[in-house]
Amino acid sequence: MVSTTAVKRALAALATRTDTARRPYVAVIDEADAARADVRRAAGFVETVGLDRLADALAAADRAGDEAAAARGREALDAYRAFRRAAAGDTGEESEAGGAGDADGASRPDDDHFRSGPGIPKPDTGQDADR
Numbered sequence: 001m002v003s004t005t006a007v008k009r010a011l012a013a014l015a016t017r018t019d020t021a022r023r024p025y026v027a028v029i030d031e032a033d034a035a036r037a038d039v040r041r042a043a044g045f046v047e048t049v050g051l052d053r054l055a056d057a058l059a060a061a062d063r064a065g066d067e068a069a070a071a072r073g074r075e076a077l078d079a080y081r082a083f084r085r086a087a088a089g090d091t092g093e094e095s096e097a098g099g100a101g102d103a104d105g106a107s108r109p110d111d112d113h114f115r116s117g118p119g120i121p122k123p124d125t126g127q128d129a130d131r
Contacts, residue, residue, distance in 0.1 A: 007044035025060035028053060029069050032076040042083065051080055 014027040022030075032054050035045040058073035 002038075002041055002044060004044050004047060007041065008048045011045075011048050023060070023064065023066075025057035025064070025073075026066070026069050028057035029061065029073040029076065032057075032080070033072050036076060036079050042080070046080060051077065054080070 011031060014031065015024060028049060031049065032045055035041040054073065054077050058070060058077060061070040061073055
């Protein structure tokens with residue numbers, strides 16, 4: 001298990017290193033790409049580096065003409081955004097009830113799960129079924 005502190009230290013070292021042949025944007029993209037394989041590492045990346053810095057690294061790769069790094073950066077950024085949407089419960093689909101849901105417009109997965117129906121008696125009260 002990788003701790004958040006260890007990830008922060010490693011990324012800070014990568015950001016300040018001058019003895020490497022890799023450009024700083026490549027280091028950010030490499031870490032973003034590698035972190036996608038492990039949920040804890042991915043969460044640590046988002047917390048310590050952030051998607052804004054990944055977007056900046058992607059832009060730097062585009063400016064430098066590094067197509068391979070830019071492509072990996074785009075894939076990683078898209079994946080992290082999809083992770084964020086999934087964590088928020090956004091599936092990207094409208095519900096069958098026309099998008100009905102909470103007051104903020106978000107649909108709940110159990111919107112139509114429970115339905116009350118007329119004529120269902122309470123078993124221990126002896127009520128008639130037509131009530």
